[in-house]
Amino acid sequence: MADKNISKVVYGGKTLIDLTADTVTADKLLSTYTAHDKSGAPITGTCTFDADTSDATAAVAEILAGKTAYVNGNKLIGTMKNNGAVTGTITKKTDSYNIPIGYHDGSGKVDISSTEQAKIIATNIRAGVSILGVTGTMSGTEGAKAQAKTATPSTTQQTILPDSVQGFNYLTQVTIEAIPxxxxxxxxxxTTVTIA
Structure with a gap:
């Protein structure tokens, strides 16, 4: 028998081996692996990848900087910045935090500054008002000392104020006496009429 490739073996009317319908080729077989093609010829694989990446959609900006990946058969080197643990602080009501583009490791956080947190207490918030989960208890009259005063009309303008030297800081009422x-x-x- 001449030395030739055998792709089909039939023995006693029964097919023992049939390679004629096989589709394996060297470029589809992983590198260094061996098999036989549909003609029965031995082949050694030349394919250096083990997955079909033709439908991959990643871009270099979506791959971490310095890391590599294959997309559609092409090797890509990532450019995405590694931000690690990113932190930010809010100090004013109008503040916002811009999240930097890139990878975050999940341990970063943004919070209200400790100085501002210390101000968000119940006694600094009007009763019935809730700010960031803290419900106020302030009545608005804390530290207030009221005074009632009496004044007598005169021929000149008068300004009626609480007696701050005595600790009064607001007036509950001002009584204007009748003109004498x-x-x-x-x-x-x-008849002589005397006014004031």
């Missing part, structure tokens, strides 16, 4: 008015008989037989 007096009538008396005079020597001419008439």
């Amino acid at each position: 008015y007096n009538e008396s008989d005079n020597a001419a037989g008439g």
Whole structure:
């Protein structure tokens, strides 16, 4: 028998081996692996990848910097920045935090500064108002000392203020006395009216 490739073996009317329908080729077989093609010829694989990446959609900006991957048969080197643990602080009501583009390891955080947190306490918030989960208890009159005053009208303008030297800081009421008015008989037989 001449030395030739055998792709099909039939013995006693029964097919023992049939390679004729096989589709394996060297470029589809992993490198260094051996097999037989549909003609029965031995082949050694030349394929250096073990997955079909033709439908992969990753871009270099979506792969961590310095890491490599294969997309559609091409080797890509990532450019995505590794930010690690990113932290930020909010110090004003109008503050916002811009999340930097890139990879985050999940341990970073953004919080309200400790100085501002110390101000968010119940006694600094009006009763019935809740700010960031803290419900206020402040009535608005803490430290207030009220004073009621009485004033007598005069011919000049008056400004009525609480007596701050005595510790008063607001007025509960101001009572304006009646304008002093007096009538008396005079020597001419008439009536003298005295106002104030």
